[in-house]
Amino acid sequence: xxxxxxxxxLEKAYRLINHGATALVSAHHAGVDNVMSASWVCGLDFxxxxxxxxxxxxxxxRELIEQSGYFVIQVPTVAQLQMTYDLGTRTxxxxxxxxxHCGAELFRMEGHGDLPFVAGCSxxxxxxxxxxxxxxxxxxxxxxxxxxxxxxxxxxxxxHWHFEDADPSLRSLHYIAGGQFYxxxxxxxxxxxxx
Amino acid sequence: xxxxxxxxxLEKAYRLINHGATALVSAHHAGVDNVMSASWVCGLDFxxxxxxxxxxxxxxxRELIEQSGYFVIQVPTVAQLQMTYDLGTRTxxxxxxxxxHCGAELFRMEGHGDLPFVAGCSxxxxxxxxxxxxxxxxxxxxxxxxxxxxxxxxxxxxxHWHFEDADPSLRSLHYIAGGQFYxxxxxxxxxxxxx
Numbered sequence: 342x343x344x345x346x347x348x349x350x351l352e353k354a355y356r357l358i359n360h361g362a363t364a365l366v367s368a369h370h371a372g373v374d375n376v377m378s379a380s381w382v383c384g385l386d387f388x389x390x391x392x393x394x395x396x397x398x399x400x401x402x403r404e405l406i407e408q409s410g411y412f413v414i415q416v417p418t419v420a421q422l423q424m425t426y427d428l429g430t431r432t433x434x435x436x437x438x439x440x441x442h443c444g445a446e447l448f449r450m451e452g453h454g455d456l457p458f459v460a461g462c463s464x465x466x467x468x469x470x471x472x473x474x475x476x477x478x479x480x481x482x483x484x485x486x487x488x489x490x491x492x493x494x495x496x497x498x499x500x501h502w503h504f505e506d507a508d509p510s511l512r513s514l515h516y517i518a519g520g521q522f523y524x525x526x527x528x529x530x531x532x533x534x535x536x
Numbered sequence: 537x538x539x540x541x542x543x544x545x546l547e548k549a550y551r552l553i554n555h556g557a558t559a560l561v562s563a564h565h566a567g568v569d570n571v572m573s574a575s576w577v578c579g580l581d582f583x584x585x586x587x588x589x590x591x592x593x594x595x596x597x598r599e600l601i602e603q604s605g606y607f608v609i610q611v612p613t614v615a616q617l618q619m620t621y622d623l624g625t626r627t628x629x630x631x632x633x634x635x636x637h638c639g640a641e642l643f644r645m646e647g648h649g650d651l652p653f654v655a656g657c658s659x660x661x662x663x664x665x666x667x668x669x670x671x672x673x674x675x676x677x678x679x680x681x682x683x684x685x686x687x688x689x690x691x692x693x694x695x696h697w698h699f700e701d702a703d704p705s706l707r708s709l710h711y712i713a714g715g716q717f718y719x720x721x722x723x724x725x726x727x728x729x730x731x
Contacts, residue, residue, distance in 0.1 A: 353713075356712050356713050359575050359710075359711060359712050359713065360556060360710035360711070360712060360718055361555060361556010361557060361558075361575075361710050362556060363556075380554050380556075380579065381578050381579045381580065382578070383576050383577070383578035383588065383590070384575065384576045384590070385576065385590055385675060385676075385677065386590075386675070386676075391675075393578065393588065393677070395578070395579070395580055395581075419724065422724055422726055423726050423727060425726070426726030426727075426728070427726075430728075475670070476671070480580060480581070480586075480679070481580075481581075482580065482588070484675070500713070501712060501713070501714075501716060502712055502716075502718070504718065509722075512721065514724070515554075515555035515556050515710075515720065516554060516555070517551050517554050517555060517696060517697055518548075518551050518554065518695070518696070519696075519728065520725050520726040520727070520728040521696060521697075521723070521724075521725055522723075522724040522725070522726065523555055523697070523699065523720045523721055523722065523723055523724065524721040524722040524724055525710065525718045525720075525721050526707065526718055526719040526720050526721025526722065527704075527718065527719040527721065528716070528717075528718055529614065529617055529709070529716075529717040529718065529719055530715050530716055530717070531617055531618050531620070531621030531622075531715040531717065532618060532621075532715070533621070533625075533714065533715040
């Protein structure tokens with residue numbers, strides 16, 4: 342499902358989420374894998390590379406992150422629209438076969454233990470939780486240090502996305518509410534010469 | 537420049553930034569206005585509505601926020617591509633006419649004092665700083681409670697964006713790095729019937 346991907350330098354990993362794409366959050370603990378979708382994922386720092394993700398107390402994935410100290414943020418594609426929506430509405434708490442029902446297929450990455458990665462995404466960021474009890478309790482806000490990053494080379498290489506050269510089904514998703522998404526659109530370039 | 541805009545319910549204000557658009561952050565204190573662009577703006581809560589924004593210690597706008605306790609997050613359009621880039625690279629510290637040089641025109645909103653709003657954007661979120669000294673110092677992370685929200689009715693109404701019905705120049709921007717942006721693209725809808 343993910344035929345070609347390559348590592349991304351950690352200092353450039355923020356670029357994988359900088360366009361504000363809807364993300365999938367996955368984690369594993371004690372034999373349990375789970376994946377949920379999350380709109381509120383955001384860059385936090387370049388070096389060391391960090392990001393934030395907001396995860397409600399109701400989420401089973403949150404427990405797996407708190408227990409294991411690790412999670413993966415991944416960028417799903419237009420081809421994964423329905424899966425992304427379903428992963429955000431179904432819960433492992435009352436649907437033990439949630440991943441199968443949503444069509445999410447997992448794989449492991451060498452050197453990252455049992456951390457579950459979702460196949461078919463365009464980018465993956467393996468994160469180590471930086472525990473911040475106040476933020477987690479008061480704001481449902483989790484901070485992760487990015488310890489590994491990879492991208493599908495058909496849409497991201499040399500530190501930049503190049504959706505415009507690839508199949509539109511590989512573009513990212515941007516969620517609004519109620520099942521409404523937008524795909525990443527037209528490439529635009531600002532004049533970088535301050536003159 | 538902004539002929540038609542209407543208030544947005546605070547509980548739905550997160551939808552104005554949920555698609556991960558690049559934002560402009562503005563603030564005012566003691567006669568000084570400033571505006572900067574920021575990619576790292578993210579929803580945090582629905583009710584009361586809150587958001588996060590990452591602002592480097594070097595930014596003059598950060599001082600204005602810390603001094604006044606208020607700021608505005610706004611969503612610039614494709615028509616404002618160059619202005620958005622320039623507002624992120626020029627600084628008021630060595631360019632006192634930064635706003636004029638970038639082509640940013642400000643207006644005030646009734647009931648919101650001297651808070652500066654950037655004309656021509658598609659959405660505006662007036663925010664009250666929730667002071668969190670640890671997050672601000674350690675992570676450059678600021679939390680705001682959204683106390684007012686408005687959107688251009690040509691692209692947002694009834695709680696949803698409808699870029700597909702409007703001029704493409706009103707779409708949002710999604711920044712990557714080095715002057716590279718993407719516009720918001722195709723509208724997509726997931727099947728919301730869990731079946």
